[in-house]
Amino acid sequence: MDILYKVFIEPFVFMGEAPDLLIQTLWEGLVSGVLYALIALGFVLIFKASGVFNFAQGIMVVFAALILVGLYEKGVPAFLALILAAGAMLVLAMVVERVVLRPLVNQPDIILFMATFGLTYLLIGFGELIFGGSPREMITDALFLPQGTTELEAFGGSVRLQHLDIAAAVIASIMIALLAVFFSKTRIGRALRAVADSHKAALSVGISLNQIWVIVWFAAGLVALVAGIMWGARSGVSFSLQIIALKALPVLILGGFTSIPGAIIGGLIIGVGEKLGEFYWGPLVGGGVETWLAYVIALLFLLYRPQGLFGEKIIERI
């Protein structure tokens, strides 16, 4: 009975006793959730438009951030470096479309998935060759990203909010809003949605699939750049960041592979769930549960609702 008490009663009592800690944990969960959501968003964009499960999204995050930092270190002004990094993502999108996607069109999903693995290796090698493997500092000052913390006196204690995290949340929200407008209001956005619905029907009304793929990969590259700046500002730019990309997978399961709101809400749920689990229940089993808790949450969720929160209802059911 002792173990049941420790699992089901004690953490909640502790939450009630120290609400400031609870708020702090929730806030940290939300912040990392926003960043998971950003990476998941890159996956969803590409998956919707081309049906490719893009494993290289994680390395694209690192690659974009590395180009930005690398150019800045060479003496390029920060905002010019930002534009050049975005340009590099456009070039990458075009090359990927021409060299990888076009020859492999109409192949089984797993083959395309594998091809993005090849792309991952290529980018890791290329990135390390040019920029070296050592971790770098993100250029927060030059990009006018705020530093420092605010202490809120509330709930019988104090809650520390990093300015950077607030900025990350704001920028991510702006970006998601922009993407939503882009998808629903512009001509290209409508073409993208048409392709997501049906490749063949889109082709028959004169939408160029190749062009759409370039645009989608470029959009995913831009999302990767933003995600790279934010993650980089928190924990430095290094190749170990790409492991974070794996954390986007449970987010996708939770939100559904094809839903942009799903990616965001899924990201927040995973972020908060992970931090709460680690802080309140982690000590019971020796800590470190953060590495697998997200997957277990997603796994349990799958058994109940295989298509995710907002995924398409027509899923291959067994």
Added chain:
Amino acid sequence: MLYREAGQFKTNYVSDSAIFPLREDRIGLGLIILAAYVLAFVGNDFLLQAVMIPFLVFSLASIGLNILTGYTGLLSLGTGAFMGVGAYACYKLMTAFPDVNVIVWILVSGFFSAAVGALFGLPSLRIKGFYLAVATLAAQFFLQWCFIRIPWLVNYNVSGALDAPLRTLFGTPIMGPNATPQVRYLVVLTIVIALTWLASNLVHGRIGRMWIAIRDMDLAAELMGIRPLQTKLLAFAVSSYYCGVAGALLVFLWYGGAEYDVFNINQSFFILFMVIIGGLGSLIGSFFGAALIFIMPIVLGIVLPAMLSPFGISVGADTIEHLRFMITGALIIFFLIVEPHGLARLWQIGKQKLLVWPFPY
């Protein structure tokens, strides 16, 4: 000229359903196995220790994953963890019962891995494709966490690492610091050949046909009376068995000792590469894939400096490492574009061409 179908008649059902219907194929296979055994006596230690033993171990793991992904159509990213379960189970068994021969424990440890695999295979009943892949990632991370956090698994060893104790077979050390690469190679080779033979019989028999039916169309398979639950869990169990044995071989007969980090997510991806590049649903493809993915970087590491030095370009070890990554990635994409069905398909095409050579048809 030498490779001909003509004149070989199948006069009964047994010869009609043979795995190698051609006499030349049987002779070729015999020669390959013979050459593999002879290699133990003519190859040097580097070749055996750094190339052949890991190649065979990875081939075995690829066969395991191929049974699951290639034959049953269930994508798994938990291979590394299932290999780990085999290694840790083997360690516990052989330290708890040191008198029983270690070969027995290597083969038995696979059953623990099979049980864990079947448990994590349960979600496959409701989901498939990439959703299942992510579900198996849960197994990968959870099991890896267990390897770190449960000291009982390494007998409360302070370093937290697995080490290979001295074990003998017929008085010859086959495990531990005293075992020569030659002996270990022979042990690994024999186990891999035996298990490959078993897998070949499995996938060509009733069970294999059940798996393939489930892969090709699960609904139709169910209507034909194949029970998806049992069939899929069996595929998970058999696949994990192979991975578990491969994991035990990896730690105790190749590395001679290892930490939990050997069984990380990259290992899972590595094995998946081998299966896809080699050819989904092909046993020989598993060997080809392992050869390409494992041996190619080694060869590149040797060849690249030699190729670049005549041009006066001297490159550091880290540049070679980066180039290796890039070339491996580019070759993966290249092979997928040239032949999406893997090296096994190229092999098949080659054999077809050889049958009619020198005529076009």
